[in-house]
Amino acid sequence: MGTGILTGLVIACSTGVSGRESASPSDPAAGGHGAAISSATPPSLQVTVEDASYGTLIIETIPGALCGATVQLPSGGTVLASAFFTDHEADAHGRATWSYATPVAGAGTGSGHYRVHCALAGQSAEASRDFVVP
Structure with a gap:
């Protein structure tokens, strides 16, 4: 049964x-x-610099990635704007933006350099781009 x-x-x-x-x-x-x-498997983390000009840095990566940036001026100095002291989370479109007031005292003229690094889900990626200070 x-x-x-x-x-x-x-x-x-x-x-x-x-x-x-x-x-x-x-x-x-x-x-x-x-x-x-x-x-x-999460998508491969990449960082692309969309705009690098004196006063503005815009990058594209995966939404939710935490990104930090540094700037080196032609004089060798750095920008001490608050935007560069904390990481930025990439928005729903994968964009993050840093900006600062120009002109920067003591910046010099010539080529400056941005460097950005992002991290997400155990992955990291970096990108850099030069810009011109008139």
Whole structure:
């Protein structure tokens, strides 16, 4: 008697009894939960400098990445603006922006240099770009 009940239970739980194929977990109309299944590997972290001009640095990376930046002026000095003292989180579009007032006293003229580093999910990436101080 016990074996007959167990066999009936196994048959009732098979997908053939319901009359439809197994539903994708991401298909709510077919009985799934509606959540997309993501890959276990996060996208590769990269940083691209979109704009590097005297007074502005704009980068693009993965949304949510934490990024820090430094600036070296032609004179060899650095910019001590508050924007450069803390990391910036890349917005929903993957952008982060640093800006500071110009002219910077003692900046000199010629080529300056930005360096940015970002980190997310155990990955890190860096980028740099020169800019001109008139």
